[in-house]
Amino acid sequence: MIRIVHGGERSRSNRGNKMIEIKNLNVYYENQNKKTQAISNLNARIPRGEICAIIGPSGGGKSTLLKVLAGIIRNYEGEVRIDGRTMDPKIHRIGFVPQNYGLIQWKTVEQNIFLSAKLKDGKKQIDVEFYENILEKLNIKDLIKRYPNQLSGGQRQRISIARALLLKPDLLLMDEPFSALDAMTRESIQEVFLAVWREFQVTTILITHDIREAIYLGKKIAVFSSAPGTIIRMIENHLLGETDLKFGEEYNTLNRRLRELLKGELSS
Numbered sequence: 001m002i003r004i005v006h007g008g009e010r011s012r013s014n015r016g017n018k019m020i021e022i023k024n025l026n027v028y029y030e031n032q033n034k035k036t037q038a039i040s041n042l043n044a045r046i047p048r049g050e051i052c053a054i055i056g057p058s059g060g061g062k063s064t065l066l067k068v069l070a071g072i073i074r075n076y077e078g079e080v081r082i083d084g085r086t087m088d089p090k091i092h093r094i095g096f097v098p099q100n101y102g103l104i105q106w107k108t109v110e111q112n113i114f115l116s117a118k119l120k121d122g123k124k125q126i127d128v129e130f131y132e133n134i135l136e137k138l139n140i141k142d143l144i145k146r147y148p149n150q151l152s153g154g155q156r157q158r159i160s161i162a163r164a165l166l167l168k169p170d171l172l173l174m175d176e177p178f179s180a181l182d183a184m185t186r187e188s189i190q191e192v193f194l195a196v197w198r199e200f201q202v203t204t205i206l207i208t209h210d211i212r213e214a215i216y217l218g219k220k221i222a223v224f225s226s227a228p229g230t231i232i233r234m235i236e237n238h239l240l241g242e243t244d245l246k247f248g249e250e251y252n253t254l255n256r257r258l259r260e261l262l263k264g265e266l267s268s
């Protein structure tokens with residue numbers, strides 16, 4: 001089990017009614033004078049401490065939503081609030097694992113992992129014990145002196161996850177964070193993530209294309225529409241963290257329901 005030296009108590013005591021609230025969100029991209037809508041009238045409430053898994057068709061606007069929540073896309077219509085305050089990366093601690101990992105090529109792995117926490121708190125505040133723990137659990141200890149272009153896709157992904165976790169974020173945003181990992185590594189990193197989540201209770205939004213992963217990791221499962229994207233169903237999932245899901249009746253029913261919703265979106 002990963003021990004978190006400072007953040008856990010702070011997070012637990014702050015929970016109350018706190019949540020992420022998204023109201024009437026609309027996002028447009030403008031390229032060569034052409035305006036296309038990527039997100040349409042999206043509403044969601046995610047209570048603090050929960051994991052919300054997002055599944056949906058490719059091109060539906062899932063990454064766009066995460067970029068809004070990360071403060072990368074600032075030009076949007078609607079409201080995005082964290083604990084009642086308009087989302088602002090300067091105020092909130094937001095850990096982001098982008099779909100393309102977002103590593104800086106000319107910095108070493110270690111420098112990349114330190115980056116967000118250092119920018120937020122300064123290097124002296126980095127929790128070295130926690131850092132070493134993360135390196136060990138994610139099995140990336142031997143990589144810290146390398147540069148990103150000397151790593152495999154799955155290794156880059158784990159570096160990006162390490163960077164987001166080291167920040168001890170209030171909100172953790174992960175865009176298909178386990179997609180490049182082989183089946184065994186994927187299972188073990190999912191467990192590491194759940195262990196961190198259980199300890200830290202960090203509010204997490206996680207995009208995945210894997211229905212099994214959504215059921216394993218999502219307390220809520222948000223099903224996205226095709227473009228322009230919105231959330232067509234927000235499902236409460238009681239199977240979070242359950243292993244041996246495949247044989248359970250409840251798992252099969254939920255799996256079927258999600259598949260049907262996705263099929264409907266793909267054919268619409």
Ligand SMILES: Nc1ncnc2c1ncn2[C@@H]1O[C@H](COP(=O)(O)OP(=O)(O)OP(=O)(O)O)[C@@H](O)[C@H]1O
Nearest residue numbers: 029030031038057058059060061062063064065227
């Ligand atoms: N910078 C951009 N300029 C113009 N259009 C964009 C831009 N980024 C994304 N889009 C478009 O917005 C739509 C939503 O893209 P987004 O990346 O959010 O989808 P997604 O649901 O994450 O897809 P995937 O599952 O394939 O990752 C797509 O049609 C995409 O082509």
Ligand SMILES: [Mg+2]
Nearest residue numbers: 062063099175
């Ligand atoms: Mg995406």
